[in-house]
Amino acid sequence: MSRIVSSWRADFPVLATTMHGKPLVFLDSGASAQKPRAVIEAMDRVLSGGYANIHRGLYEISQNLTAAFEDVRVRVARFIGAESEKEIVFTRNSTEAINLVAQSWGRTHLWEGDEIILSAMEHHANIVPWQLLAEQTGCVIKVIPLTGEGHLDLSAFEQLLSEKTKLIGVVHVSNALGTINPVEAIISAARAFDPAIRVLVDGSQSAVHMAVDVRAMDADFFVFTGHKLYGPTGIGVLYGKYAVLEAMPPYQGGGDMIERVRFSGTTYKEPPYRFEAGTPAIVEVIGLGAAIDYVCEIGMEAIAAHERALLDYATPLMNTLKGVRIHGPENTAEKAGILSFSVAGGHPSDIGMVLDQCGVAVRTGHHCCMPLMEALGVEATVRASFGLYTNQDDLDALVAGLNKARMLLS
Ligand SMILES: Cc1ncc(COP(=O)(O)O)c(C=O)c1O
Incomplete structure (x- = not known):
């Protein structure tokens, strides 16, 4: 299978920058998305x-x-x-x-x-x-x-x-x-x-x-x-x-x-x-x-299809990581480009901090949904949310960062 790339990535200047010296992997678009040059x-x-x-x-x-x-x-x-x-x-x-x-x-x-x-x-x-x-x-x-x-x-x-x-x-x-x-x-x-x-x-x-x-x-x-x-x-x-x-x-x-x-x-x-x-x-x-x-x-249908392909790629990959549990529907057809998960033995903030050091920006916490967290029986989750610029490399960096976090925190 060919790698999932985003043909629109170059439109977002910030994605060419680094975080802690690593290429920026921005997986917090659900909180606020990056801006294309056309908007700026x-x-x-x-x-x-x-x-x-x-x-x-x-x-x-x-x-x-x-x-x-x-x-x-x-x-x-x-x-x-x-x-x-x-x-x-x-x-x-x-x-x-x-x-x-x-x-x-x-x-x-x-x-x-x-x-x-x-x-x-x-x-x-x-x-x-x-x-x-x-x-x-x-x-x-x-x-x-x-x-x-x-x-x-x-x-x-x-x-x-x-x-x-x-x-x-x-x-x-x-x-x-x-x-x-x-x-x-x-x-x-x-x-x-x-x-x-x-x-x-x-x-x-x-x-x-x-x-x-x-x-x-x-x-x-x-x-x-x-x-x-x-x-x-x-x-x-x-x-x-x-x-x-x-x-x-x-x-x-x-x-x-x-x-x-x-x-x-x-x-x-x-x-x-x-x-x-x-x-x-x-x-x-x-x-x-x-x-x-x-x-x-670009077309909202094309954006939805791109994000679905990313979910279909990332979901089974995340499920193979020991201790990682994805919250929300199992069927990727029932969800948009958001992956919310817990890692056994790792507090979401600790996971978020290790990922930050790897250049990976995710959101951790209750996501302004405290009643939902209560219903799920968790205090917080780690959330990776996609944008139209997200690609397979971003998700591979997330998985590598999670492996590192699991090693450090075990
Ligand atoms: C589902 C949902 N509703 C409402 C909001 C509030 O958006 P804003 O802070 O831009 O008003 C958000 C932001 O995270 C959201 O995700």
Whole structure:
């Protein structure tokens, strides 16, 4: 079999650098991905050749940048299959997008005793905003449990649905296990039970690893974050069905989101602008647009196929290492490019430190999924997460580093 290489690796300048004198093996894309030259250059072009505030200036460079900024909204809509760019709200990240829904939609639609269903696999970003809302409104959070390791228990989910259920929040791809959750099945079961139930899909990891179509899955809300999609930090996206967004009050107040301000009362713009108070992350939006163009040129299907080949290569290899146990689905077809594992006799932090010395960057800890760790009966795991630039050499370096760690720690 020929070696798995990434034809896109050279687009990422940082991958030519070293860590502790060893070639950098970057396996922490799940936390934040590296940036291709196309993104770096697009942002640099704005900053050095045409920067101004947008939406306000009558002069040419402001108007040009406003048009470029709004064009990214159109490209984001196309990227996730939204019906219209009016359904795309720019936020700081996924976390802010979820907080926006919790505080704007949640505080106007949920009352004491109403129920929210979340899954045991959620990132803290899709737990804590709902807990804050529960404290404010008296609504109740119910949790979809896991079956064994790595799947959601769908029959338990159906049992949780009740006439009090108002919202379901579920992660599309688990950042800690890589599990691809059947969000379409969850949404259609919710619709069959009560069409008024709203579903928020956390696409922070899925938008990176696979093609997403929010209309086909019929999500009411879908969130993702730019920095995991090879774009800059400080920019995220909230998709909401337009009719749902239209019925939501502003999240924050300030400039740019108003129609008319008087001390006797203020009127607000239509979505998405109603939810974008203040000067937006102008340069970061341009960077996100460049990142989306970049991955679309490669094709999300090609990225998914590449990462699947890497998983199919690494999984059996890791399984041959004594004491290594992979968490999450065994079947690689049910997961995205994330390998989360424990090593018998080695604390994840110790493993992470040995790998660091080998030039291998992985994430260790609870991955902002403490309830999931509890359900798995572990305190932490080691996580190697792939990007479109990951290749077979990276995985061989991971395995060599793990062999070294097992030797040192035994
Ligand atoms: C599944 C998932 N949801 C939400 C987040 C939060 O993303 P951000 O910190 O960019 O808001 C992450 C980040 O790790 C994630 O993996």
